[in-house]
Amino acid sequence: MKIVVPFKSVPDPYAGAGEAAKSVINPFDEIAIEEALRIRERGEASEIVGVTIGPPAVDEQIRSALAMGVDRALRIDDARALDPYAIARILRALIEKETPQVVLMGKQAIDDDSNQVGQMLAGLLGWPQATFVSKIELIENKTRLQCSRETDGGIEVIAITLPAIVTTDLRLNEPRYVSLPGLMKARKKPIEVFTCEQLGVSVAPLTTTLSTSRPPKRSGGTRVESVEELMVKLKQEAKVL
């Protein structure tokens, strides 16, 4: 069985303000990679293909994925600011070429928090989907997946027929740590590079970010004397009530 894991490069969420933020694999996608590795380690998958879209700079995150244990890595060379729907269309072309049984990916990227690509990809391919998944089991002779989903109302269990798309939630697993020697070894593995033209897709983003701003900043360490004063601060200064 083949698993494709699309992943995104995002700025390190723990970098401090004003620092040149290093890029990392989107944490939810890292969980997807980890899960694919665990499925392979259980002997239920034979090949894991990592896919990302971006300029050559994202090769560093591809190395991390290879160091974690992904078998092959592909980069679709596109430096544009793409929106989720454009990404989903590019991935569709790639999935049709790779023909995996399972596509595992993060439920959302922690930079734009859109939470769309997996579901859109499933819609485009007409494949079943299991989103926000915290547990995965292959059942019925590896023809179906049983997934626990983290929904607002509680845990929901569904079974989906393969091929299918699964998006991962935080609780699915804790990704393994990749050390420097692991990264060094991964340097020797090849990265296949494609362009959208080679895949035969032509997409343009339909959404555009016009501007960004910071929400009202947290003022540090004010002592209040009473519940009344706290309520006033929360309403008028912090505007959270």
Next chain:
Amino acid sequence: MMIALDVNSTTREVFGNIAPWMRVVFFVMIGASMGVLAWQVLAHFRQWRKGRPGGFEKDWRVWLQRLTVYALAQKRVHKKSLGALLHLLLFSGFLVLAIGTTLLGIAYDGPYYFHHGWYYLIYELTMDVFGVAFCLGCLLAMYRRAFQRPKSLGHNWRDWWLLSTLLGLGITGFAVEALRLHYTQVQPWMAHWSTVGWLIDTTMLRGIDVGTAKTMHLVTWWVHTIMVAGFFIAIPVSRFLHVITGPINIVARPERPMGQLVPLTMEEVEQTGRTGVHELVDFNQQQLLSLDACMECGRCEDACPAFASGKPLSPKAVVVDLRRLMSLGGGDVHATIRDETLWACTMCQACVQECPVLIGHVDLISDMRRDLIGEGKLSGPPAKALQQIGNQQNPYGRPNADRLAWAEGLDVPTVESNPNFEYLFWVGCAASFDPRAQKVARATAQLLKKAGVNFAVLGKEETCTGDPARRIGDEFLFQERAQANVETLGRRKVKKIVTPCPHCHNTLKNEYPQFGGQYEVQHHSALLAELIESGRLTNAADGSKDPITLHDPCYLARVNGEVDATRAVIGAAQDEQFREMPRCGKKTFCCGAGGGRMWFDEPPAERVSNLRAQEAVATGAQTLATACPFCLNMMSAGVADTAGGENVKVLDIAELLLSRQTSARTQTE
């Protein structure tokens, strides 16, 4: 009173009752059993040679010193316990009897005959005294096994078999002596020197005629001889192997500071394709030898905080399991030792400190952890801490730009504002970012200012020393930090460093020299004690009569030997209310945060900190002083979880000292 001694008649017969053909059989038998022993030891030696070459101490002066201290004087064995006493009896008895028997052999066969006269008399008496010691040791060992049954010792039918053989050797030895005295009809004045034999003869052998005695002697002598041969064969397959391997390991173990791990180079990794130990033969030869030096006494296990708190780690079991793997021809160490076992270690070095034959348990564990890291076997919070050391240069994942947040309002000099500082105040990540530990940094800075010390901090140029990375097993992340920090410290021309963190202290002092960083490193306790000594600070108590105790941080007390300065800072000697915990000073007990455990989650029942907090609370102290930001964190949580500990204040020694300064200038906090 001196009596004229006839040298020629003051002696005994050797092999007098043994026919020449029997003597031949005897020598063949003893020779063969010693051959078996040698062959077995050689087989062990071949196993050791499969390891990575080297790892041995090369300085012969260290060999001699160690042989004297650890092998002959048995420094690590002594303590107030039955086990230590019986070992002393067995060890001294065995040593003297072995030397005595060898001397007899030399006298019998050698070119010079000296087994007569005063030498002979003293020889007999000495052999008897130590023979008694030996038998008593055996009996005590049997009593201990039968009734005390210490768990950490381990119990097995072979132990009884071995002890019975040893006791049998002693008893038959005395019986042979008594029967010889009887049938040779030695003059009583001479027989008295063979005291035990004479006592047996006069009490039990009365009325037996010479012929019968001779026959009995012959039979007993053969039993004794067969037992000796059996014993030689038993040595390599029993705990007794340590009489050979123990001294070898004591000599071979490389000399280096307890708190220093061995660096790994990228070249080695590229050659072997491995970081650390995956297969047994990835250990070095000395490490493999050390496995065979273990006699399973269990002292390491008794001292181990991970074991005491119910985690799946016993340092002894690690050694014994690896040894079993070695006897089976080697293989994957992780098939024998579980990952959780390796992660459970706090690297407090208590096992290493206890081991009588100088086994380096922490090095064994560290080497196997390095492989786990290389194989991607770590996940969860500790993995995140490592990631953050890599990305933000501190395990808390806080922006390094916030390094000086703790110093707000204190006007702390930095290397930029005060480039001609004498002391670099190395704050450490915990005291920089943990709000509780920040108070320690504040207190220390205020004390240094009050005492007029010319110091500076690195501010945002300071990063993690890499200690947690190295202990968890990510050697190259550690080296990345070490090289960067050595560069910074060099650029800022740092010569003297003072730090409130024992882990930074240990790494800066013992490990940075591996990367070319040589500094005079002091823990803040040492500098503060000096400042008190010279009158620049006072530790006079403020009149409060609260009982107080001190938790010694492992990496300060055990690993770096500093136990006096902490006590001096809090004025322990002058304080009637100061109470020591049962485990204190260099024999302190871990708080549970070492070895990277700070970043592991533990169920409440398995927390080392709770065990230690119970010990502290039991002293009745209302203040628990410590000298490490991690201990501070762990002990604060520990006492809050302990019945009767809710009101115990946990404070760093610097905070305590600051509260005792009376000047208005430092009373602002």
Next chain:
Amino acid sequence: MAETLVLIELDRQQVKRPSLHAIALARELGGEYALLILGSGLDEIAASLVAYGASAVVVADDPALAEPLADRYASVVADVARQRNVKTLLGTSSTFSKDILPRVAALLDAPMVTDVLALEKVDGANAYRRPINAGSMLATVKVDGDLRVLTARATAFEAPTADAAPPCPVESFKLDGAGLPDGMQFISREERISDRPDLTEARVVVSGGRPLKDPETFERLIGGLADALGGAVGATRAAVDAGMAPNDYQVGQTGKVVAPELYIAIGISGAIQHLAGIKDSRIIVAINKDPDAPIFQMATYGLVGDLHQIVPQLIEAIRQG
């Protein structure tokens, strides 16, 4: 006239109240809007929705829709949108709409914007403000094309009032249940006992520490305050260890990492392990009786005092608005 279709979420055969908040955005967008519900046996529910000022309540009622399976639901929602020539398809941010609507967007070949906080006009055209980077930044996004899919953050829009007269018609959408996709199968649901939001996604988190003493007090004070604020409940490791709160409430280094708009720490001294899990929260309020507790260094607002007196007052003050 451009029509907007608002997908309303059901939970145990009842309208999930927050999903009505999207109606406020529909009204802001202007023009007519219809409401859409999917499920099985929906007559009563449909009747409860007729007074929200919609042009119609569209009902897709079929046993095949008894459970919200994304492939079926998306297929039906897309068909309704096509049939009605909808320009904007709208839902309220929830795991339900985030599961289904992106799939619908793909079926409709339309772009999508998630978690809309506000509608803005940029050069006369609609643009949408939404949080990015876990709420630490706000982005203004414009959308090209005629058709778009949006989800609105319930907390950013007022609950609509049901006062429109006359009531709108209920329209039944004809569908062939047997012809729907069947690659997904519902197996079971483990209901969450409380209606509180998920810790990692809640806008408000109220956490308690060891001084809460017992599970009853913990639930009364921490749970009570969380409910008054519509927030989630968290706990320190000490509180979890002491059995006051279940394991999955634990916030911190070894528990959950949260980044809500408002984090209220009650009886929490602020061990570094706990602070590691809350440092990205926008506003932190600390209530503790120890004025030296480290949490105050991290808190936006600190109130020193006895939590047993303060928290009930705070609940009361919030209830009164």
